[in-house]
Amino acid sequence: MASTEAQRPAASQGAGAPGAPGGVDGPTRARIGARTLRSDRWWAYPLATFVVFLAFIVYATVRAFANSHFYAAPYLSPFYSPCLTDSCEQAGAADFGTPFGWWSLSPALLILIFPLGFRLSCYYYRKAYYRAFWLSPPACAVAEPHRTYTGETRFPLILQNAHRWFWYAAVLVALVLTWDVVLAFRDEHGDWGHMGLGTLLMLANVVLIWLYTLSCHSCRHITGGRLRHFSKHPVRYRMWTFVSRLNADHGRYAWYSLFSVALVDLYIYLLATNVFDDPRFF
Template sequence: MSSTTEASAGRAQIAARTLRTDRWWLPPLANFVGLALWVVYATVRAFMQDWYFVPQYNYLTPFYSPCVSNGCVEQAAHFGRFLPDVWWLPYASLTLPFLLLFRLTCYYYRKAYYRAFWLSPPACAVAEPHKKYTGETRFPLLGQNLHRYFFYIAAIISLINTYDAIEAFIKEDGSFGLGLGNIILVINVVMLWAYTVSCHSCRSIIGGRLNHFSKHPLRYKLWVQVSRLNGKHMQLAWTTLATLAITDFYIMAVSAGWFADLRIVG
């Protein structure tokens, strides 16, 4: 396919890259800055291998869940320790690659980083600088079609995060406890579930392959609810990046002793 900057028969010959006069470059710039900052923070934290668990309150950051490295403290290894403890292997390397792939292949994130990093295109009615356009028909973008399978894995990981949030209500001595950390963990899990369920693949799985919704009232009701969430998929995508970072930072700060957890019960 020809570039959008090339002349074609029957179309106006416009030398300018765009005739838009608004600040069309602001959204892709904001996406670039936001995504870049988050990737840097998440990468540093994933390889830090420290300040990820608060044993007194059983707080485990989602960046290290499940903690399956031999370097994990025993209390944080809810599902065992079997990966080698080396600096280049994150403690949660069993799940982090799939979470990354789930986000990378997400329909909204594709739009965000295609525009922000590849300028393909940077905005509507703005020509892209690339001479050729092949879409998602070549490697590695051909792998975007695997998104539905990464959705299933992301759902399992969300179950693990839910288990961690519930486990955090039991303190080190076995008694019930409630602190600000518990509230943050629960909010993060709720948002993660909302983002995961609002996925286009989830909507397709629930309502797909049906010719008559009237014959499947339960699936129709579920499809309606998921469709409502799907309309907020972009907002949920960014909200979960924020809740993940906030949850991780709070647990890191408490674990490092920068400040104490605000306790409500116990």
């Protein structure tokens, strides 16, 4: 007890001293030499997150710059939707015209910035990649290697504050992907009444994307934020309640939709490269 009391004056004197260390080495933190006292495999989750995220980043980057094999009638890859350049028209995938016909690079580069910005600024994904890539911190009760902490007050992390605006863009993208599912009920000649395995995969993907988008923390705030009396706003209260229930599984939807969007793109790529034919149900 005496040793603990003796340490308190020194800690309080150093707290405001110029040049005092911050982060885990701050003067008000406990002096524990070990990085962590945890005995479980705390490193497994951030390691798995790192591997999966890195694999998705590599795959998505290659596919985004490929500018080929993104359309297998009537299926359009979600990485390229909406497709708005001349290369889209040549492939037969320009359902919304070609307002960026002059664009010579991959049409995916015009679109992916919006779902990518939404996911990068997502509260769940921030936690995931802060831990997995920046080790800030790698897990609960595990010291991070950084000596200082600035939060999201400096560039580039200050851009995380644009998350709500990216949510609005993500809703528009989800609407377009929903329309793509409707079009996936056509055959390669444009006649309605077709349903193949690709149709079901695209349908499952858009459902997961909507669950992820609507379970977003920003959506929860938009539907019910700043309301002092829910009784005076029964419609918004019901919307807020619905979104709140989805929000409990936001992290799960984030993972599922990440896998589904990559799976659908891979499936369409395999169809476009004639690896196999799309199984059709009618």
